[in-house]
């Protein structure tokens with residue numbers, strides 16, 4: 192028998208950590224590993240808001256997969272369908288050409304996308320914060336509002352342009368509002384003679400009553416206080432009811448004039464999860480504690496796309512969609528896959544929460560390492576130290592350190608690249624939500640008997 196064919200879908204935290212573990216543990220004769228992803232770099236999502244604010248350059252947060260992985264074949268493209276019966280998947284390359292990949296073991300780690308609720312106008316007019324393109328596009332759009340407001344002189348329109356609304360107060364929304372609020376207030380001071388920084392308004396809207404509930408009550412309250420001092424208005428108990436190009440209507444009927452609604456109210460699993468014929472929980476692929484997918488022979492899943500029982504909480508609840516779980520699950524899956532290939536027993540995934548870090552810009556940070564609450568400079572030290580450790584390559588760590596250092600010395604930059612001058616992309620367009628095939632289309636693409644599929 193030749194080497195086992197392993198196909199990993201997704202080049203995020205879970206997929207890359209799994210591939211690393213397979214490279215470390217397996218002899219080249221034991222398996223041939225392929226990793227399919229649209230880009231050959233791992234996007235370090237927790238630092239994405241800092242790209243939006245211009246503190247970090249895009250290259251600092253993209254870790255080259257080819258530097259991290261040595262023996263894994265990278266296949267550029269999207270897996271748009273899977274036929275578990277014939278053990279093949281359909282890969283759509285950037286050129287649009289589709290190809291079939293055979294596997295003995297399929298590892299599903301396609302992550303998540305922005306969760307779009309049925310809010311009229313959100314898809315067309317909202318901004319997401321899930322991809323590098325979205326982060327750069329948002330930065331450009333925000334600075335463009337200041338550019339236009341500085342020369343227009345129409346009070347009503349200026350109010351719209353200088354009002355920014357973020358919906359969702361988890362880590363993505365809170366960090367994005369914090370760092371972009373800082374940027375816009377600093378930028379406004381540079382506009383001569385008309386822009387008054389006090390005209391810039393940032394609102395952070397959440398349906399809950401707390402900022403980042405994951406932080407715990409005390410640190411959540413600290414975050415709220417820091418943001419309030421910096422002029423971010425916290426609006427609890429509400430969400431968006433309608434979004435237009437020039438306003439957002441909140442669920443209490445209040446209409447806020449704005450041209451910038453940033454939507455970070457949760458994530459939904461990759462649409463691929465619903466195209467496999469596997470059981471799902473809230474759209475996530477049901478995985479066993481050993482990270483196999485029940486009922487689909489040779490299929491494994493972990494990370495944001497998978498509903499993995501959280502054994503530290505009794506197994507009834509599922510692990511939260513966090514980078515911490517994705518990294519640990521990816522490694523664990525790699526070890527279990529090696530065990531399966533060698534006929535050894537697989538172990539259940541169990542990982543206690545190690546805490547979290549939140550960077551609100553400059554010396555404002557919060558951290559809860561191993562349950563110890565920190566704020567200010569010690570928290571920033573822990574937060575940045577953790578990110579540098581987790582970045583994996585020397586190149587990415589060096590770029591990130593350099594950018595932080597440069598920002599510390601030279602302050603903010605306010606140039607636009609010009610993306611927002613092009614036709615607006617929707618969240619769905621940026622995140623490619625409609626690429627996937629039905630079972631019949633998969634069968635056609637693979638040219639197998641539809642009965643078998």
Ligand SMILES: Cc1cc2nc3c(=O)[nH]c(=O)nc-3n(C[C@H](O)[C@H](O)[C@H](O)COP(=O)(O)OP(=O)(O)OC[C@H]3O[C@@H](n4cnc5c(N)ncnc54)[C@H](O)[C@@H]3O)c2cc1C
Pocket residue numbers: 200201202203204205206227228229230233234236237238239240268269270271300301302303320321362363461463493494495496512513514515516517547548
């Ligand atoms: C702005 C922001 C800030 C965050 N901050 C934190 C934080 O501070 N702490 C924390 O713990 N978590 C944070 N998270 C969450 C964390 O980033 C995710 O939980 C983590 O990235 C999940 O890892 P993953 O490997 O499952 O998916 P991802 O990292 O999303 O990777 C999925 C990969 O699959 C690829 N892919 C998708 N579909 C396909 C397909 N059909 N075919 C092939 N490839 C595909 C994608 O291109 C990507 O490479 C943050 C998220 C965001 C958006």
